[in-house]
Amino acid sequence: MLTRAHAFALTGLDATPVEIEVYTSLKPKNPCFTIVGLPDKALQEARSRIRSAAFAAGVDTVESLLLVNLAPAEVRKEGAGFDLPIALAVLAGHGAVDERLVDEVAAVGELAFDGRLRPVPGILSIAEAAVRAGRPVLLCPVECAAEAALVPGCQPLGCESVQHAVRVLRGESQPTTPTASPSGPLVVAPDLADVRGQPGARRALEICAAGGHNLLMIGPPGVGKTMLAKRLPGILPPLNDEQALLATRIHSAAGVLPAGAGLVRVPPFRAPHHSATTPALVGGGTRIRPGEATLATGGVLFLDELPEFRRDALEALRVPIEDGVVRISRASGSVVLPSRFSLIAAMNPCPCGGGGPQGCTCPRERVIAYQRKASGPLLDRIDVGVRLERPAPEVLRVDRPETTTVVRERVCAARDRQYARGVVNGLLPVDLLEHVAPLSGECTQLVDEAVRRLSLSPRGIHRIQRVARTIADLAKSDAIAPAHVAEAIAVRLGAIA
Amino acid sequence: MIAPAPGDPDYPERLHDLADPPGRLFVREPVDAERLRALLAPPLVAIVGSRSASAAGIAFASRLAGELAASGVGVVSGLARGIDAGAHQGALDRGGRTVAVLGCGVDRDYPSATVPLARRIAVDGAILSEYPPSTPPAPFRFPERNRIVAALADATIVIEAAARSGALITARLALDLGRDVLAVPGAPWQSGAEGTNLLLKDGALPLTGAADALVALGFDPGTTRDDDPAVDGSARKVLAALRREPASADVLAARCGLTSSAAAALIAELELKGLLVRELDGRLVPTA
Numbered sequence: 001m002l003t004r005a006h007a008f009a010l011t012g013l014d015a016t017p018v019e020i021e022v023y024t025s026l027k028p029k030n031p032c033f034t035i036v037g038l039p040d041k042a043l044q045e046a047r048s049r050i051r052s053a054a055f056a057a058g059v060d061t062v063e064s065l066l067l068v069n070l071a072p073a074e075v076r077k078e079g080a081g082f083d084l085p086i087a088l089a090v091l092a093g094h095g096a097v098d099e100r101l102v103d104e105v106a107a108v109g110e111l112a113f114d115g116r117l118r119p120v121p122g123i124l125s126i127a128e129a130a131v132r133a134g135r136p137v138l139l140c141p142v143e144c145a146a147e148a149a150l151v152p153g154c155q156p157l158g159c160e161s162v163q164h165a166v167r168v169l170r171g172e173s174q175p176t177t178p179t180a181s182p183s184g185p186l187v188v189a190p191d192l193a194d195v196r197g198q199p200g201a202r203r204a205l206e207i208c209a210a211g212g213h214n215l216l217m218i219g220p221p222g223v224g225k226t227m228l229a230k231r232l233p234g235i236l237p238p239l240n241d242e243q244a245l246l247a248t249r250i251h252s253a254a255g256v257l258p259a260g261a262g263l264v265r266v267p268p269f270r271a272p273h274h275s276a277t278t279p280a281l282v283g284g285g286t287r288i289r290p291g292e293a294t295l296a297t298g299g300v301l302f303l304d305e306l307p308e309f310r311r312d313a314l315e316a317l318r319v320p321i322e323d324g325v326v327r328i329s330r331a332s333g334s335v336v337l338p339s340r341f342s343l344i345a346a347m348n349p350c351p352c353g354g355g356g357p358q359g360c361t362c363p364r365e366r367v368i369a370y371q372r373k374a375s376g377p378l379l380d381r382i383d384v385g386v387r388l389e390r391p392a393p394e395v396l397r398v399d400r401p402e403t404t405t406v407v408r409e410r411v412c413a414a415r416d417r418q419y420a421r422g423v424v425n426g427l428l429p430v431d432l433l434e435h436v437a438p439l440s441g442e443c444t445q446l447v448d449e450a451v452r453r454l455s456l457s458p459r460g461i462h463r464i465q466r467v468a469r470t471i472a473d474l475a476k477s478d479a480i481a482p483a484h485v486a487e488a489i490a491v492r493l494g495a496i497a
Numbered sequence: 498m499i500a501p502a503p504g505d506p507d508y509p510e511r512l513h514d515l516a517d518p519p520g521r522l523f524v525r526e527p528v529d530a531e532r533l534r535a536l537l538a539p540p541l542v543a544i545v546g547s548r549s550a551s552a553a554g555i556a557f558a559s560r561l562a563g564e565l566a567a568s569g570v571g572v573v574s575g576l577a578r579g580i581d582a583g584a585h586q587g588a589l590d591r592g593g594r595t596v597a598v599l600g601c602g603v604d605r606d607y608p609s610a611t612v613p614l615a616r617r618i619a620v621d622g623a624i625l626s627e628y629p630p631s632t633p634p635a636p637f638r639f640p641e642r643n644r645i646v647a648a649l650a651d652a653t654i655v656i657e658a659a660a661r662s663g664a665l666i667t668a669r670l671a672l673d674l675g676r677d678v679l680a681v682p683g684a685p686w687q688s689g690a691e692g693t694n695l696l697l698k699d700g701a702l703p704l705t706g707a708a709d710a711l712v713a714l715g716f717d718p719g720t721t722r723d724d725d726p727a728v729d730g731s732a733r734k735v736l737a738a739l740r741r742e743p744a745s746a747d748v749l750a751a752r753c754g755l756t757s758s759a760a761a762a763l764i765a766e767l768e769l770k771g772l773l774v775r776e777l778d779g780r781l782v783p784t785a
Contacts, residue, residue: 200747203757218779349778360778364549367777387745387779395751449769471758483762490746490765493775 003092003099005085006106007070008129009077010122012288012328012335013253015129017106018077020085021069024093028065035086037070040078040287049080049111050087056115057163059094066090078287080110081120084139087111087162088169101169105157106130107139115161119143121255124248127151139165142176147252150245150263189234189266193401195224197391202228204386204491206407209235210414211470212426213463214321214343214381216306218371218494219388220354225346229271229302232344234404236267236299237412243298246338250297254290267299270341274308278316282326288335293320296341306347307373314378317343321381324427340427345378347371349387383426383463385494414473425470430462437469443485450489464488498603498630499524499533509537514674515648519627525603528623536594536623540714541571543650543671545643545664546580547657547689552774553782554657554689555579557681559587560771560784561654564707566593570714573598573650575642576618578610580656580664585618595622596649600642601634602626608634643667652677652713654704655696657689665692668701677713679704706785728767731755735763736772736783743782 003022008015018037033047054061068086070077085107092099108126110118119141127148130138138148138156145158157175159165167173195202201217205228208215217225239247247264251257257264272281272292283291292301303309320326320339328335350367354360360367391399418424421436428436439447447464450456456464468488472480501507502521507530512518524533544562546554562572562584571594574581581597588595597618599605603626606612618624627645628638643666647653653671655678658664668678680701683690697703704710708718728736731753738744738752750760764781767773773783 198747199750199757200761203761354778364777371777389745389747389779392745392748392751395747398751398754446765446769450765453769453771483759486762486765487758489769490761493765493768494746494779 001093001099003089004103005089005092006103006133006135007082007085007108008106008126009075010079010081010125010253011076012283012337013125013249013290013294014335015122015125016075017129017133018075018082019071020082020089021071022086022089022093023065023067023069024090025065026063026094031063031065033061033064033066033068035068035070037068037073038076039070039082040076042080043077043082046080046083046086046111049083049113050090052113053083053087053111053115053162054090054094056113056161057091057096057166059091059096061090061094064094066093076287079120080118081108081122081126083111084109084117084162084165088139088165091162091166097166097169104135105137105139105169106133106135107165108144109139109141109159111162115163117141117159117161117165121257122253123147124151124245124252127154127156128249130154139168145176146262147248147257150248189269189404190227190231192231192235192404192407195227195231196401197396197399198224198228198388199395199399199401201386201388202401202407204384204494205232206235206411207467207470207474207491208232208342208344208384209407210411210425210474211383211418211467212340212342212424213383213467213470214426215345216378216382216385216494217344217346217388218349218385219346220348220390223388223390225388226302226304229300229304229344229346230269231404232300232342233267233269235408235411237408237415238265239267239298247298250290250294250338254295256295264298268296269300269302270296271302271304274303274305276309276313278310278313281313282316282320282328282339283337284328288328288330290337291326293317293326293339293341294337297338299341301341301343303343303345306345306378307370317378318381321378342426343378343381345382380457380459383467384491386491387494410474413476414470417473417476425466425473428466428469433462433465437465437480439465439468439480439485440482442482443468443480446482446485446489450492454493460492464492467491498526499528499530501530501533507533509649512645512648515644517644518648519645521627521629523603523626523628523630525619525624527620533623536571536596537649538571539651540569540716541573541594541596541650542710542714543573543646543653543667544580544584545574545646545653545655545658545667547659547662547664547692548577548579548581550579550583550657550689551782552776553784555583556771556774556784558583558656559590561656561707561710562587562595563591563593565710566591566595568707568711568716569593570710571596573646575600575639575646575663576608576611576615576624577663578608582611582614585614585622589617589621597622597624598642598645598649599624599626600628600638602628602630602632604630605632605634639663640666644670647671647676648674650676652679652710654710655680655693655701657681657683658692659689660691660695662692665696668696677702679710679713681705728770728772731759732763732766735760736767739773739781739783743776743780745779746781749781
């Protein structure tokens with residue numbers, strides 16, 4: 001007999017409906033279990049898990065002939081999430097559950113040999129696809145139910161095991177209700193006041209947080225570059241509903257969301273190691289996975305030891321930084337993933353690091369070559385550059401670091417002004433710049449002077465204009481004053497060797 | 498391409514002061530004979546120094562060349578990175594005369610770091626060499642080239658130089674020719690001051706500004722001095738603090754009692770006016 005179940009295939013961040021057809025023959029000459037429809041290795045191995053789980057549910061399939069078809073046939077299906085829907089269709093084929101009940105719902109989940117259900121990645125995308133496909137009832141592992149419930153219209157039924165799922169379908173058992181709250185725990189970022197003696201760098205961080213600009217920190221090891229970067233999520237405003245849903249979807253699809261964590265409200269902080277490959281940074285691989293650039297969406301991508309990163313990996317980041325999206329092309333089509341983040345890069349000032357007791361011992365030419373090479377691929381994407389050094393006693397004496405709370409209030413106020421205009425300054429399109437960030441005669445004169453002295457490109461000019469807009473927003477000023485432009489130029493100069 | 502040889506009317510007469518004057522003087526297109534005569538007319542100074550000079554040294558070279566160029570003095574140098582490039586650049590930026598003498602064929606793009614500058618000089622100044630076109634650069638050609646630099650100029654100015662360096666060779670050649678040599682004095686702990694202080698001990702004239710060069714050339718410097726671009730109260734205070742001792746932005750802000758943001762704005766203002774430069778280690782150094 002023929003039974004049906006409904007599942008979803010995850011590609012990038014999107015899930016597409018997959019119809020599962022199972023042909024069951026109980027008295028065949030040659031028993032077998034075949035899955036067709038581009039299954040990957042994990043899905044091929046589902047046969048063993050399904051047989052064992054079905055046995056645990058009281059159905060022996062060893063003597064049966066089972067043909068499983070996954071449609072549409074040309075879409076690749078990956079992962080263990082198909083275990084539960086296939087198992088339900090198999091059980092229906094053996095008369096253990098009414099086939100019509102199975103046909104009505106969508107299902108997802110990995111099976112253990114004893115029939116227990118294990119969570120799978122990408123639940124948020126799957127739940128959205130389930131609602132779109134008109135099957136809002138989703139049988140899923142208990143750990144995934146809370147996440148699925150975040151999607152408006154979705155009715156997740158959390159199940160402990162395939163046996164439990166059958167009883168839930170028959171109406172003999174209640175689904176297990178998720179316990180986690182829909183809003184994730186607010187992990188407290190370390191406080192900005194811990195960074196003493198770096199007033200210039202703290203100010204640069206505040207500007208970047210307020211306008212979503214990209215920052216380059218240059219300084220010897222141990223002066224606080226990483227400390228500062230880790231404090232950036234703390235001074236960013238929490239993600240709004242739309243941003244939170246997107247971030248959660250991404251983290252869920254990448255399988256990095258802790259079970260029952262709920263919505264991601266804290267701006268993500270991603271710090272890939274400098275050995276990261278291009279696919280690890282921007283996404284890709286045979287099974288298209290979001291890269292660090294996508295995982296950092298809504299938050300911070302921190303590249304420590306910038307010169308140590310592979311050049312091709314950095315080159316690949318240029319488009320995501322400029323356009324806010326990653327495009328991954330495959331023969332079968334292309335996938336577009338979001339990648340809107342603040343880039344924070346850190347590097348030593350020279351090959352020796354300058355951290356020794358005598359400071360830097362490198363010849364001048366090597367220092368210049370190092371700084372050029374290091375920042376080369378990304379330099380024209382950097383808005384703000386800052387030099388850090390060991391805090392001098394005279395700086396420590398007068399420096400009164402503000403707490404994260406105080407700085408975040410200013411940042412949030414500046415962001416509110418930007419949201420009221422419709423777009424964050426770091427992402428202001430060029431055609432809106434003249435409208436949103438007009439420069440007075442005196443300001444234009446300053447910019448012209450900078451262009452002449454620094455041979456700035458038009459892109460460089462736009463970056464200065466955006467940062468000046470942010471500095472004015474931090475000062476609660478509607479107009480951009482010459483002092484704002486001057487500071488924007490000063491922080492831009494810090495990025496150039 | 499013009500290539501005057503000894504005896505030609507366009508061959509610079511001063512080169513005859515050399516014991517071994519160049520056999521020909523190749524000039525990169527599009528400079529013609531008349532233009533070359535104008536560019537090589539006195540007064541000319543040579544400005545030379547280290548390739549790996551400090552940012553402040555390069556800025557000083559630019560400023561000095563600019564002020565001299567504005568007073569009608571042409572600037573000769575060797576188109577190397579550092580001081581040479583700064584001097585050419587400064588003269589061009591003020592619309593003055595500048596001439597680069599190469600240690601390779603005039604059609605070579607060498608050194609690569611100064612290629613864009615070379616293209617400007619070829620049009621607004623002149624690029625010369627005694628070597629035929631396409632001659633590759635070689636270490637022995639640079640000291641040879643230096644004798645032409647020294648001979649073309651009325652005086653040679655050394656800004657930053659190591660104790661053994663091409664700039665010092667140029668200075669000694671100039672002395673041999675009986676031309677004036679001026680050197681910028683420096684503190685003994687500054688790496689670029691070694692060579693110039695050595696020259697001063699040997700009797701070179703100290704130079705701290707364009708006026709010293711103009712006096713050496715026999716001009717009255719009184720009316721030609723550039724005034725400082727106007728800077729207001731707090732910028733003046735910042736500049737004064739840096740003149741006492743160069744410092745990073747954070748230290749500067751602490752010393753002047755300014756917020757980071759106010760200090761940054763003032764620094765940008767001064768930097769754009771060319772009154773301070775950033776060294777590679779992030780310290781801010783006044784240029785005058």
